[in-house]
Amino acid sequence: MGFGLGLNLLLLMAMVATNILSLYHLSSSQQHRSPPPPPVPDHLLHQLSTIRATINHLTRLRSTTTSSSNSAHPPPPIPPDLLLYTRLSPIASACRDHPDLLHRFMNYTPFSLCPSDHSLADSLILRGCHPLPRRRCFSPTPPKPPSSLPTSPFPSSLPDSAVLWSPYSCKSFSCLARFNDNLGFDLKIESARFVSSKSNLDLTIPQLLHIAKNSSSALRLALDVGGGTGTFAARMKLHNVTVVTTTMNLGAPYNEAVALRGLIPLHMPLQQRFPVFDGVVDLVRCGHAVNRWIPTVAMEFLLYDVDRVLRGGGFLWIDHFFCKGADLDKVYSPLIGRLGYKKLKWATGNKTDSKHGEVYLTALLQKPLK
Numbered sequence: 046m047g048f049g050l051g052l053n054l055l056l057l058m059a060m061v062a063t064n065i066l067s068l069y070h071l072s073s074s075q076q077h078r079s080p081p082p083p084p085v086p087d088h089l090l091h092q093l094s095t096i097r098a099t100i101n102h103l104t105r106l107r108s109t110t111t112s113s114s115n116s117a118h119p120p121p122p123i124p125p126d127l128l129l130y131t132r133l134s135p136i137a138s139a140c141r142d143h144p145d146l147l148h149r150f151m152n153y154t155p156f157s158l159c160p161s162d163h164s165l166a167d168s169l170i171l172r173g174c175h176p177l178p179r180r181r182c183f184s185p186t187p188p189k190p191p192s193s194l195p196t197s198p199f200p201s202s203l204p205d206s207a208v209l210w211s212p213y214s215c216k217s218f219s220c221l222a223r224f225n226d227n228l229g230f231d232l233k234i235e236s237a238r239f240v241s242s243k244s245n246l247d248l249t250i251p252q253l254l255h256i257a258k259n260s261s262s263a264l265r266l267a268l269d270v271g272g273g274t275g276t277f278a279a280r281m282k283l284h285n286v287t288v289v290t291t292t293m294n295l296g297a298p299y300n301e302a303v304a305l306r307g308l309i310p311l312h313m314p315l316q317q318r319f320p321v322f323d324g325v326v327d328l329v330r331c332g333h334a335v336n337r338w339i340p341t342v343a344m345e346f347l348l349y350d351v352d353r354v355l356r357g358g359g360f361l362w363i364d365h366f367f368c369k370g371a372d373l374d375k376v377y378s379p380l381i382g383r384l385g386y387k388k389l390k391w392a393t394g395n396k397t398d399s400k401h402g403e404v405y406l407t408a409l410l411q412k413p414l415k
Contacts, residue, residue, distance in 0.1 A: 121148060123148070124148055124151040124152045124153075126151055126153070126155055126178075126179070126180075126181060127147070127148070127151040127178060130151075130178040130180065136178060137173060137174050137175055137176070138173075139172055139173030139174050139175075140169070140173075140174040140178075142172070143169065143172055143174060146165065146168055146169050146172070146174075147169065147174065147178075149162075149165060150162065150165050150166065150169055150177065150179060151178060151179060153179065153182055154182070155181040155182060156181060156182070156183075157182060157183065158182060158183050158184075158185050159179065159182035159183060159184050159185065160182075161185060161209065161211055161212060162212075163212045163294055164212055166179075167293060167294060167295060170293070170312075170313070170314050171293075171314055173314075173316060175313065175314060175317055185209060186209075187206055187207060187208065187209055189206050190206060190207055191204040191206050191207050194207070194305065194307075195305060195306065195307065196307065197307075198275075198278070198279030198280075198282050198283070198306045198307055198308060199232060199235070199236050199279055199306075200232065200305075200306070201232070202218065202219075202232065203218045203230075203232070203302060203305045203306070204305065205217045205218055205219075207301065207305055208298045208301045210298075212294075213296065213297060213298065214296075215297070218230050218302070221297055228273070228274075228297060229273040229274035229276060229299075229302070230274060230297070230302065235274065235276040235279075238276050238277075238280070239276070239277060239280045240280075244394060245392045245394065245407075246365060246392050246393075246394050246405050246407045247407070248362065248364065248390060248407060248409060250280050250281065250284065253360075253362070253409070254284065256360075256389055256390075256409065257360065260358070260389075260411060261358075262327070262358045262359070262360070262411070263327060264281075264284075264286050264327050264328055264360075265285075265286060265287065265327055266286070266287050266288075266325065266326050266327050266328075267281060267286055267287070267288040267289075267326060267327060267328035267329065267330065268288070268289050268291070268319065268321065268326050268328070268329045268330070268354065269288050269289070269290045269291065269329075269330045269332060270291050270315065270329065270330065270331045270332060270334065270335055270347075270351075271291060271292065271315065271331065271332045271333060271334025271335050272288075272290035272291060272292055272303070272330070272332050273290075273292060273299060273332065273333065273334075274292075274299055274302040274303060274306070275288075275290045275292070275302065275303035275306055275308045275310065277290070277330060277332070278290045278303070278306075278308045278309075279306050279308060282307070282308065286328075287309075288308070288309075289309045289310075289311055289321075290303050290308060290309065290310050290311065291310075291311045291312075291313050291315075291319075292310055292311070292312070293312065293313075293314065294312070300312050315334065315335065315339060315343065315347060316343050316346070316347075318350055319350055319351075319353075319354050321354045322354070323353050323354065324353075324354070324355065324356045324357070325354065325356060326354045326355055326356065326359060327355075327356065327359050327360070328355075328359060328360045328361075328362065329351045329354065329355060329359070329360070329361050329362070330362040330364055331347075331351075331361070331362065331363050331364060331366065332364055332365075333364075333365060335347070335363070335366060336366055336367055336368070337366075337367060337368035337369070337372065337377075337403075341376060341380070344377075344380065345380060348361075348380065348381065348384060349384075352384055352412065355412045356412070357412055357413065357414040357415065358411065358412065358414065359411070359412050360389075360409060360410065360411055360412070361384075361386060361408075361409075361410045361411075361412065362408070362409050362410075363381070363406060363407065363408040363409075363410075364407055365405050365406075365407055366405065366406045366407070366408075367396055367403050367404065367405050367406070368403060368404065368406075369401060369402055369403055369404070370402050370403070370404045371402070373393070373404055373406060377406070381408065381410070384410070384412075385413060386410035386411055386412055386413065387410065387411040387413060388408065388409075388410055389409045389410065389411055390407065390408060390409035391406075391407075391408050392406070392407045392408070393405065393406050393407075
């Protein structure tokens with residue numbers, strides 16, 4: 046009896062000791078366990094989900110199942126070159142939202158002339174489908190190219206024979222100049238831009254160079270966002286400053302006009318990340334294309350991409366940005382202010398032809414050293 050009771054007490058003590066040791070082991074292992082990784086940001090999860098959905102979408106369209114063949118409206122076949130491209134490089138996630146446009150754009154014959162469908166390409170780019178996946182065709186050339194090209198960024202005229210005019214209603218540069226002298230194709234008007242000031246909203250090239258000199262900040266490389274026909278780049282070229290102009294061919298051959306002036310055009314939309322390395326540009330100018338019709342989120346991404354490419358001490362020039370006066374105070378001034386840039390110029394003025402209380406803003410800001 047006494048022996049059995051002692052044995053039971055011994056077993057009980059052993060069980061308790063085992064549980065205590067187990068608890069100690071578990072607690073010590075938890076203390077030495079490496080901390081969990083930080084959570085993945087929601088916007089990255091959304092992008093990954095979008096990319097997966099794009100791949101699944103293309104895969105479903107590629108597969109020929111019995112159910113799709115029996116459907117009353119089977120999906121159209123994927124162009125073969127689009128399928129080939131997906132093996133080489135990912136398709137921009139926004140492309141999946143516009144499969145009809147994408148299929149039309151990619152429905153071409155490889156190793157032959159590319160279709161003349163610039164408006165279709167611009168439609169895809171403006172919808173975020175960029176870079177475009179068409180690669181294996183030859184770009185058509187004008188039938189009778191000019192024997193010589195302008196050597197001055199301000200020539201008396203641009204050669205019409207250097208452009209394929211079939212996508213456009215106008216068939217010459219002079220027609221574009223007559224249609225609207227604000228489009229940038231009247232070179233007489235363009236030659237006077239950035240030279241003299243008509244109001245406090247204007248910033249001339251001499252003023253810009255003077256400010257840069259007083260700030261001990263060199264101007265050598267610049268990016269002109271939405272630069273039209275490249276007049277700012279042309280004017281800066283006369284001062285040995287290299288400017289790359291981003292522009293789109295919306296209704297007129299803007300890219301060709303920039304190139305014919307001996308300048309560098311970048312065919313890209315405003316929502317695309319600049320194809321420029323971090324901290325290498327001295328100046329970024331945001332021209333007429335950067336205005337209130339851009340969604341606020343897209344505007345914010347644009348400004349922070351400007352900050353990415355600008356070097357410390359570089360300049361951001363917001364040229365004649367227009368919006369409603371209330372929006373300037375409540376939305377855009379705080380948005381620009383979050384950059385923390387030094388204000389070298391901040392001028393506002395009423396838009397004379399406005400019916401909705403719109404105002405202009407011209408600002409020259411300098412990026413601080415961080």
